[in-house]
Amino acid sequence: MLRQLHSIPGLVLGLVLIVLSVSGAILSIDPAMERLDARPIAGISVAQMAERVVDFYPDIERIDRRANGVIVVTYTGPDGYHSDLIDPENGYELQPWTASPFMLWLKGLHRSFLLDDTGRAVAGVAAGGMALMALTGLLLLVAALGGWSRLTRPVRGAQTRRWHGTAGRLAVPMLALSALTGAMMSLYNFEYLPDGSADEPDFPFEVDGGPALPVGQLAALQAVPLDDLYRLTFPVAGDPLDVFGLQTNDGSGYVDQATGEALNWLPTTTAQAVSAWVVALHTGQGIWWLGLLLGLGALAIPVLSTTGTLIWLKRRGGRPKVAGLVRAGEADLVILVGSEGGSTWGFAATLATALIDAGRRVHLAAMNDLKPYPKAQALLVLAATYGDGEAPGSAKQFLTLLQRNTGPTMPVAVLGFGDRMFAQYCGYADTVAAALQADGWPQLLETARIDRQSVVDFAAWGRDLGKALNLPLVLDHRLAQPDTVELELISRQDFGEAVKAPAAILSFVAAGAAKLPRFEAGDLVGILPEGSDLPRYYSLASSRRDGMLQISVRKAPGGLCSGQLHALKPGGRIRAFIRPNPDFRPQPHKPVIMVAAGCGVGPMAGFLRGAKAGRGMELYYGARDPGSDYLYETELAGWQSDGRLSHLVTAFSRVEDKAYVQDRIRADADHLREQVARGAQILVCGGSPMAKAVATEVDAALAPLGLSVAGLKAEGRYLEDVY
Numbered sequence: 001m002l003r004q005l006h007s008i009p010g011l012v013l014g015l016v017l018i019v020l021s022v023s024g025a026i027l028s029i030d031p032a033m034e035r036l037d038a039r040p041i042a043g044i045s046v047a048q049m050a051e052r053v054v055d056f057y058p059d060i061e062r063i064d065r066r067a068n069g070v071i072v073v074t075y076t077g078p079d080g081y082h083s084d085l086i087d088p089e090n091g092y093e094l095q096p097w098t099a100s101p102f103m104l105w106l107k108g109l110h111r112s113f114l115l116d117d118t119g120r121a122v123a124g125v126a127a128g129g130m131a132l133m134a135l136t137g138l139l140l141l142v143a144a145l146g147g148w149s150r151l152t153r154p155v156r157g158a159q160t161r162r163w164h165g166t167a168g169r170l171a172v173p174m175l176a177l178s179a180l181t182g183a184m185m186s187l188y189n190f191e192y193l194p195d196g197s198a199d200e201p202d203f204p205f206e207v208d209g210g211p212a213l214p215v216g217q218l219a220a221l222q223a224v225p226l227d228d229l230y231r232l233t234f235p236v237a238g239d240p241l242d243v244f245g246l247q248t249n250d251g252s253g254y255v256d257q258a259t260g261e262a263l264n265w266l267p268t269t270t271a272q273a274v275s276a277w278v279v280a281l282h283t284g285q286g287i288w289w290l291g292l293l294l295g296l297g298a299l300a301i302p303v304l305s306t307t308g309t310l311i312w313l314k315r316r317g318g319r320p321k322v323a324g325l326v327r328a329g330e331a332d333l334v335i336l337v338g339s340e341g342g343s344t345w346g347f348a349a350t351l352a353t354a355l356i357d358a359g360r361r362v363h364l365a366a367m368n369d370l371k372p373y374p375k376a377q378a379l380l381v382l383a384a385t386y387g388d389g390e391a392p393g394s395a396k397q398f399l400t401l402l403q404r405n406t407g408p409t410m411p412v413a414v415l416g417f418g419d420r421m422f423a424q425y426c427g428y429a430d431t432v433a434a435a436l437q438a439d440g441w442p443q444l445l446e447t448a449r450i451d452r453q454s455v456v457d458f459a460a461w462g463r464d465l466g467k468a469l470n471l472p473l474v475l476d477h478r479l480a481q482p483d484t485v486e487l488e489l490i491s492r493q494d495f496g497e498a499v500k501a502p503a504a505i506l507s508f509v510a511a512g513a514a515k516l517p518r519f520e521a522g523d524l525v526g527i528l529p530e531g532s533d534l535p536r537y538y539s540l541a542s543s544r545r546d547g548m549l550q551i552s553v554r555k556a557p558g559g560l561c562s563g564q565l566h567a568l569k570p571g572g573r574i575r576a577f578i579r580p581n582p583d584f585r586p587q588p589h590k591p592v593i594m595v596a597a598g599c600g601v602g603p604m605a606g607f608l609r610g611a612k613a614g615r616g617m618e619l620y621y622g623a624r625d626p627g628s629d630y631l632y633e634t635e636l637a638g639w640q641s642d643g644r645l646s647h648l649v650t651a652f653s654r655v656e657d658k659a660y661v662q663d664r665i666r667a668d669a670d671h672l673r674e675q676v677a678r679g680a681q682i683l684v685c686g687g688s689p690m691a692k693a694v695a696t697e698v699d700a701a702l703a704p705l706g707l708s709v710a711g712l713k714a715e716g717r718y719l720e721d722v723y
């Protein structure tokens with residue numbers, strides 16, 4: 001619901017908001033420019049000011065003190081009204097006061113799209129929509145980051161998501177202010193809210209009528225400091241019954257030109273004071289620095305609109321379409337999906353279709369969309385696992401939402417999707433099942449696991465579910481095949497034979513006339529080995545800019561894919577596709593400590609190849625024997641001498657003075673602490689036991705700082721790519 005309230009106004013009003021924001025940003029410069037023209041002068045009264053001006057302007061109509069402090073005199077010339085900016089020090093003209101036609105046009109565009117009332121109404125609705133988006137966006141961000149106290153933490157995920165969250169967070173106070181005040185100005189304009197313009201003093205028909213006093217001697221004008229003036233209107237020359245009109249910050253009324261007395265004075269009403277503040281807070285008139293901040297905030301809108309639309313398209317694109325789904329409130333069965341790569345959505349769609357065919361009312365959503373399900377009889381959670389037993393993208397907020405959920409509990413079945421090769425096999429599904437149980441959700445079925453997208457395991461689980469729900473359920477799932485490209489091996493370097501850990505660095509280019517797809521170091525390449533529909537993933541040791549796709553592959557005993565890759569000769573071809581892994585990237589500008597063992601050095605080599613010299617990249621690298629499986633030895637030496645790698649520490653486990661990478665971290669604890677205190681990020685890549693041992697040492701090293709691996713993880717400063 002919150003997400004819909006955020007994205008629907010964004011999609012509908014996107015272009016309108018871009019026009020409003022760009023025009024608003026340019027207009028926001030106006031108060032600051034005007035402020036530069038102001039010649040502030042302290043301690044003079046309106047009477048003194050008027051006295052200085054009348055000598056130069058015998059046909060004066062009025063004096064305005066504009067919000068930014070400039071004094072403008074309007075007078076009648078032979079061809080109508082003219083205005084001059086004057087120097088309050090002496091009443092001299094500084095320059096003619098004319099609005100630029102471009103700024104007038106821009107104001108018209110901003111207020112009404114140059115379309116009168118229809119345009120004004122659209123601008124008003126857009127302002128209301130923007131206020132709603134600022135509020136819902138803030139709430140979504142709080143939920144994504146895990147609470148208000150974490151609101152300043154870095155936003156994680158794909159680049160579009162990071163830009164959207166970061167720009168939104170920086171701009172939200174200014175956008176909310178612009179939107180609320182803009183919406184109120186629209187309500188004033190259509191008279192749905194009183195702005196006090198009708199609260200005017202009565203014109204005085206009874207005046208002294210005697211000879212006029214010099215303007216400098218009028219007591220009511222002497223009593224008003226110039227800084228409080230809004231407008232002084234002069235009486236028609238030679239008409240003894242006419243009066244001065246006086247508008248100040250405190251009120252408005254008239255002044256008798258013969259006695260200098262204030263007549264029919266009306267203090268500023270609450271409606272007038274509020275509407276003046278609303279205008280000032282929207283335009284920055286009188287608060288030039290706020291105007292500039294509002295303008296900067298407005299510039300975030302084109303960024304937010306574009307990234308928001310891309311996020312929306314990606315979200316829709318990743319999910320299969322299922323006919324006959326119902327809303328959350330109507331469903332008797334709810335399926336929630338935790339997926340990152342999208343394959344679990346495919347399984348969920350097969351399940352939803354089979355349940356709908358069996359006559360059930362099914363709701364299908366991401367685990368991040370958990371909400372109360374008033375009519376549901378069972379909840380089915382299909383959750384993949386990433387990292388080291390962690391949540392996939394569409395489930396990152398699930399546990400937080402579960403804590404807050406106030407809806408009824410119901411029998412639940414959790415089905416984990418994972419890969420037996422990982423130490424935390426279906427670890428996240430286990431975490432979810434335990435959390436649901438602790439929260440009082442009864443089990444419909446024992447938690448089951450699907451290894452490497454096995455359609456056979458899935459069909460078996462479907463039979464169990466059918467029995468539990470008393471339905472004839474047949475789950476016949478066909479795996480969707482990703483779009484692959486053909487890659488050709490151009491070179492290989494082999495290592496580790498002597499220490500019984502064969503590893504190879506393989507470099508590919510696109511086969512034939514094709515081009516390499518887009519990828520960054522640390523992304524994953526999915527390779528489809530012959531004889532299997534199931535891709536195997538490897539971390540990329542290069543980016544497309546390097547002109548090749550490189551991976552380092554350890555030969556797993558009996559491994560189908562690694563066996564085929566190790567047998568590949570230059571010129572040999574494979575089919576592959578890219579899986580972005582935007583959460584595993586070095587942070588810009590701050591030091592980066594990389595920890596890797598074995599083939600885990602691959603993505604680190606990719607990061608180093610793309611780094612600038614002096615960037616503060618450090619590497620702790622563990623292997624077996626420097627004479628056999630020291631991957632990237634020559635390259636690392638080169639990057640050290642050209643300054644890309646500032647600190648290299650190696651550990652070898654099959655030599656006399658044997659050591660593991662975690663031993664080096666322990667010995668280097670002081671240095672590590674120092675770097676983390678300077679904002680360093682830690683990236684770990686390699687096998688799960690190594691990652692665990694490293695985390696233990698990092699925890700010990702950081703304890704004196706009151707920091708921990710868990711804390712750094714939450715800030716995106718401790719990243720793992722573990723297998």
Ligand SMILES: Cc1cc2nc3c(=O)[nH]c(=O)nc-3n(C[C@H](O)[C@H](O)[C@H](O)COP(=O)(O)O)c2cc1C
Nearest residue numbers: 339340341342343344384385389418419422425426
């Ligand atoms: C980078 C990466 C990390 C993974 N980590 C784990 C893990 O720790 N435990 C596990 O059981 N499966 C792990 N997997 C396997 C996925 O959970 C499994 O392939 C799942 O079917 C993917 O579902 P999805 O395509 O819907 O995201 C990992 C896969 C990748 C690509």
